[in-house]
Amino acid sequence: MNIPEDRISGIYKDKSVLVTGASGFLGKLLIEKILRCCPEVKMIYVLIRKKKGMAAPERLKSIFANPVFDMLRKENPEAFRKCATVTGDVSEVDLGISTYYRKLLSEEVDYIFHCAATTRFDDPLKVSVQINARGTHYMLQLAKQCQKLKLFVHVSTAFAHYREEIVEEKIYEFPTNPLNLLDSLDWTDEEALQRIAADLFPDLPNSYTFSKMFAEALVAKEINNLPIVITRPVVVGNVCYEPYPGWANSLVGPIGLFVAAGKGILRICYMNKDTSCRMFPADITINGMMVKAWDFLENKGHNVANLYIRDEEFRVTWEDVIETGKKIVREKAPFNVMLWYPDGSITANKFYYLINFYLFHLLPAIFVDILLVLMGYKPALFKAQRTIQKAGEMFKFYTFKEWNFQADAIANCKPIMNETERKVYRIDSEGYDMETHLLNSLRAVKKIQLKENEKYEGTMLKVLKGWYYVDRLCKLLFLYFLGLYCYKLFCYIMKV
Numbered sequence: 441m442n443i444p445e446d447r448i449s450g451i452y453k454d455k456s457v458l459v460t461g462a463s464g465f466l467g468k469l470l471i472e473k474i475l476r477c478c479p480e481v482k483m484i485y486v487l488i489r490k491k492k493g494m495a496a497p498e499r500l501k502s503i504f505a506n507p508v509f510d511m512l513r514k515e516n517p518e519a520f521r522k523c524a525t526v527t528g529d530v531s532e533v534d535l536g537i538s539t540y541y542r543k544l545l546s547e548e549v550d551y552i553f554h555c556a557a558t559t560r561f562d563d564p565l566k567v568s569v570q571i572n573a574r575g576t577h578y579m580l581q582l583a584k585q586c587q588k589l590k591l592f593v594h595v596s597t598a599f600a601h602y603r604e605e606i607v608e609e610k611i612y613e614f615p616t617n618p619l620n621l622l623d624s625l626d627w628t629d630e631e632a633l634q635r636i637a638a639d640l641f642p643d644l645p646n647s648y649t650f651s652k653m654f655a656e657a658l659v660a661k662e663i664n665n666l667p668i669v670i671t672r673p674v675v676v677g678n679v680c681y682e683p684y685p686g687w688a689n690s691l692v693g694p695i696g697l698f699v700a701a702g703k704g705i706l707r708i709c710y711m712n713k714d715t716s717c718r719m720f721p722a723d724i725t726i727n728g729m730m731v732k733a734w735d736f737l738e739n740k741g742h743n744v745a746n747l748y749i750r751d752e753e754f755r756v757t758w759e760d761v762i763e764t765g766k767k768i769v770r771e772k773a774p775f776n777v778m779l780w781y782p783d784g785s786i787t788a789n790k791f792y793y794l795i796n797f798y799l800f801h802l803l804p805a806i807f808v809d810i811l812l813v814l815m816g817y818k819p820a821l822f823k824a825q826r827t828i829q830k831a832g833e834m835f836k837f838y839t840f841k842e843w844n845f846q847a848d849a850i851a852n853c854k855p856i857m858n859e860t861e862r863k864v865y866r867i868d869s870e871g872y873d874m875e876t877h878l879l880n881s882l883r884a885v886k887k888i889q890l891k892e893n894e895k896y897e898g899t900m901l902k903v904l905k906g907w908y909y910v911d912r913l914c915k916l917l918f919l920y921f922l923g924l925y926c927y928k929l930f931c932y933i934m935k936v
């Protein structure tokens with residue numbers, strides 16, 4: 441039987457790729473996928489900044505040491521030689537790259553994937569804009585110098601256009617000329633920039649959203665001068681299938697909240713349980729990006745793609761995800777170290793949330809921290825609770841509104857992909873099993889980030905059974921004493 445050739449891999453044959461954000465969640469997966477599935481690629485240049493005293497080449501080594509590269513290490517260890525570091529920082533003038541590298545890149549690069557961004561919601565606006573918007577501007581300038589450039593893939597976010605009922609796969613108007621706004625950056629301080637942003641978008645949710653909208657507007661300005669594809673991921677979840685089922689780059693994001701809930705630290709989350717969960721596995725997001733790049737180049741496909749799937753193909757609510765996560769932690773993969781029985785709940789009632797947060801998050805945290813200090817350890821839980829509260833606030837942006845995305849650009853690629861391509865670059869929800877995905881995600885995080893040993897799962901399942909009764913007993917006692925206190929207070933007030 442003839443196996444159809446992988447035409448997506450074909451576009452990388454003898455071509456050089458520049459990737460930014462390679463140390464991040466999506467960047468790591470992107471370089472892994474190109475090196476593993478497109479072995480004829482000529483070179484991947486990764487633009488990395490110096491950080492925490494580590495030079496860029498040293499950082500690339502530590503990126504490659506990540507378990508997400510284990511499959512590639514096994515299948516094709518020579519592939520790593522096709523990666524070269526370019527020291528640079530997108531927030532610096534002209535990306536902070538040397539003249540030598542600028543010349544090299546301008547002569548060599550065929551494709552650019554611009555993933556670098558600050559993804560923090562709470563960065564000062566000026567920092568976000570300098571990295572996400574001005575950084576994108578410098579990347580576009582570099583792209584214009586690349587003599588062989590065939591494609592510039594800009595990684596935006598599907599949540600940038602937060603005011604839309606349905607986020608369509610089109611370019612959205614920015615209310616001012618983004619280039620003029622960029623020019624004013626040098627003499628605009630944080631306060632002035634915040635005023636400008638608030639004038640443009642009075643209901644702006646956070647600095648990240650503004651900077652990503654701004655970046656997209658700059659990219660849109662060049663859409664007729666450069667071959668550009670804008671990809672918009674939704675919330676990126678742990679890897680579903682490959683190279684490492686369940687892998688995530690860090691505990692930042694929804695998985696961090698699952699871990700906190702699974703360890704009994706997070707008891708209540710402020711979110712709307714009925715809204716659709718707009719989360720998509722990271723590997724499928726990367727596949728979508730690569731498929732879209734190929735489609736644009738080879739089939740003259742559309743140049744804006746929301747990296748998601750249509751609701752008629754797949755839709756789950758946040759409650760579905762949380763209930764499945766709870767079931768897995770309790771019945772299949774409990775954590776080795778837990779503070780309490782995992783029994784978190786969700787509410788959209790702010791008052792109820794705050795009461796629960798102070799009673800069952802902060803108060804126990806203060807109590808445990810005092811114990812830790814008395815035992816000679818550093819306090820930890822109060823700080824952790826504050827981090828959880830912040831993550832919850834960030835999460836609210838995704839969970840309170842019913843987000844709707846047009847998702848045709850990727851869906852329309854499926855019929856034109858052959859059997860091989862559909863297998864190597866999965867872009868749909870066919871055969872997706874949420875329980876398996878979440879189980880793999882928890883196990884991967886336990887192993888990689890928490891360094892927990894899977895062999896204790898059996899013992900912990902037994903411990904959990906006992907813990908369930910302790911939890912219920914404590915709740916009963918709490919309610920009993922609360923009732924008693926209220927009754928006594930009532931009697932005192934009424935002078936009974």
Ligand SMILES: NC(=O)c1ccc[n+]([C@@H]2O[C@H](COP(=O)([O-])OP(=O)(O)OC[C@H]3O[C@@H](n4cnc5c(N)ncnc54)[C@H](OP(=O)(O)O)[C@@H]3O)[C@@H](O)[C@H]2O)c1
Pocket residue numbers: 460461462463464465466467487488489491528529530531532554555556557558559571595596597598652672673674675676677689
């Ligand atoms: N993750 C999501 O849920 C999600 C959803 C929608 C869209 N996106 C978009 O997808 C892209 C990748 O996201 P991600 O989740 O992979 O983010 P991430 O894990 O936070 O990684 C961000 C990457 O950008 C790099 N970076 C930040 N500032 C830089 C600078 N000044 N110069 C050079 N590199 C810099 C970081 O490098 P350092 O290691 O040096 O900090 C890191 O490699 C971003 O554009 C993001 O907006 C992500």
